[in-house]
Amino acid sequence: MKATLQIKRGTPDTAPHVETFEVDFEAGQSILDGLRAVRHNADPTLAFRFACINANACKECMMLIDDKIDYACTVKLKEGVTMLAPLPKKALVRDLVTEIAPPNERLHGRG
């Protein structure tokens, strides 16, 4: 099966743009699996956050998936188009990475 990922990319200093990637997948694979496949097969400069890979323990892979806030590790890949974007209410870092740490756990921007 093939999934089409339309990913909103950019940095705070550049205008956001959407790039489209196709990934092969098997039933049950997650959006995070798809993003890792994109880095592996197409574009290693794609940025997204994760630590625990698929246990849904670290809670770092939160993003906007088809306009809903969700975890990339628990939402499954599907045939057809899936739209991915960074969290809307968090400061953008790069591509799908946003500033999600509490302010007192950051290098900058401490209260």
Add this chain to the structure above:
Amino acid sequence: MHLESDVLVIGAGGAGMYAALEAARAGASVILADRSLIGRGGATVMAQMTVAVALGEQTPDSWEYHLADTLAAGRGLCNESLSAMLCQDGPARIREMDAWKVGWAREGDHIAQIHAPGHDRARCVYVDVLSTGPAVSRTLRTQLNLASGIRRIGDLAIVDIVVRDGRACGAVAVHLSTGETVTLAAKSVIIATGGLTRLYRRNSASFNMGGDGYALALRAGAELIDMEFVQFFPIGHLAPRLVGMDPIMWDPFRYKLGGKLLNGELQEFEEDYATLDARSDGKYVLTRDRATYAISKEVEAGRGSPAGGAWLSFQHVPDAELRRAFGPVIDRLAANGIDLTKQLVEVAPIAHYHMGGVRVDECMQSTIPGLYACGEAIGGANGANRLSGNAITEAFVFGARAGQAAAKNALSASSHWSDAAAAPTVDLLRSAEKRDTPNLAVAVTDLQALMADKVGPFRTEEKLGEAIVEIDRMASELGAAPPSSGMSFDPLLIDWLDLRNMLQVAKAVAVPALARKESRGAHQRDDHPGLEEAWTLNQIITLNGGEIALERASISKKASA
């Protein structure tokens, strides 16, 4: 940017958070840095269930009984002082966590303890079936919030420890979310970066566990010990794709409900491999190392499951009993389209834990003054094979000890910081430039496959030799300067820095594995089966002129605590 503190803790899992709390309690100013978010990355948050500790709540117990089991599991290689410390300090730490409301499961008026494999009695506390790790992380994060004197900084990847005149004096880091170089002066530095399971294709730990701390310690001039001992967990989840679950989740299922292992021909095979094991508790046909062996050999013989492992079946267990034992987990499985009453799942051995690590004294200090280590990052306490349940306990115990000792050192020392000593690493980061490079995400996968195939649970001289040649080739291909794709959170730079560490650590595992011509605990040589008494010794790894150097040391026997 330049920052200063008395103590720098690298890694904010269970060990690092405990170290930071204890160092601050002793009056030191602390920076707690993690390449990920504080208390989110690493292994602790992934931990599933059991924490071994001789509380004597469920049944009378003593830390000496826990020690006897730890030493037996360690197959003669434990540093007995460290093992004793783990078992002796464990109860105080577990009760402290209880006072901090971690929520250890209770049975009536006492903390519940269950009997896990390898233990002589019911000794393991837990929070619930799948949430022990998250509860532990949450509890420690809360304590960090309440403490004063601890500055927490996430997204900060430490690139090198800075050493001046043979003494650790701080570190150089890259701040991932801005890309800026950060220098950190500290009188004591604590490595709490966990293990190296990311070196393997199939693993139970997080993306961050590429052995960073071992590479940092090596380059700082410190010694590593027992690096050839990587623990594989026999029945890690393999297929179908399962998300939102820890891949070692099948253990309690198998333990409680007696899941059956079947080969690709749907035949049971455990009995064929069963050997008399005096420590078997009767619930498992095979201990972890024998089960890993049995599954690997079935796959090698062409009798693996489709994805390259074994089938695990619960079809003999009635639905009601499954639900009674694992209620909420059954729902999570259903969300993944898995119904255990109707289908089998596939499991395979996965890299789970590293027994080896930084060689430390009883104050958790490495062979470099001012450089400390704790948790999975140290070697010695678990010898050649870790007893189940000891990982979280050691994170607390050694974390606390390292924090205390590092604070004591820092409060009696003056800063040794030197810009000149930091310059090589600052220059390395500055040298990152846009250039064509092979896809390093692919190189990481290649290294994981190499380690799984040639430096996995079953080793031969030929395979290990091939691995070392290939690791050297990959290291020379990686080159001396990192690539950059510019901007913040640069995945190319992160991959390069990770591979630099991973390749160094991969070799630090393969070289002592090649040298150890026997089979013991987690190190199994197909060409040297059986334990050799003459090999009851530790192998020590250092970096000498950029090359891995190997020495032998006799076992540290005497508990002087």
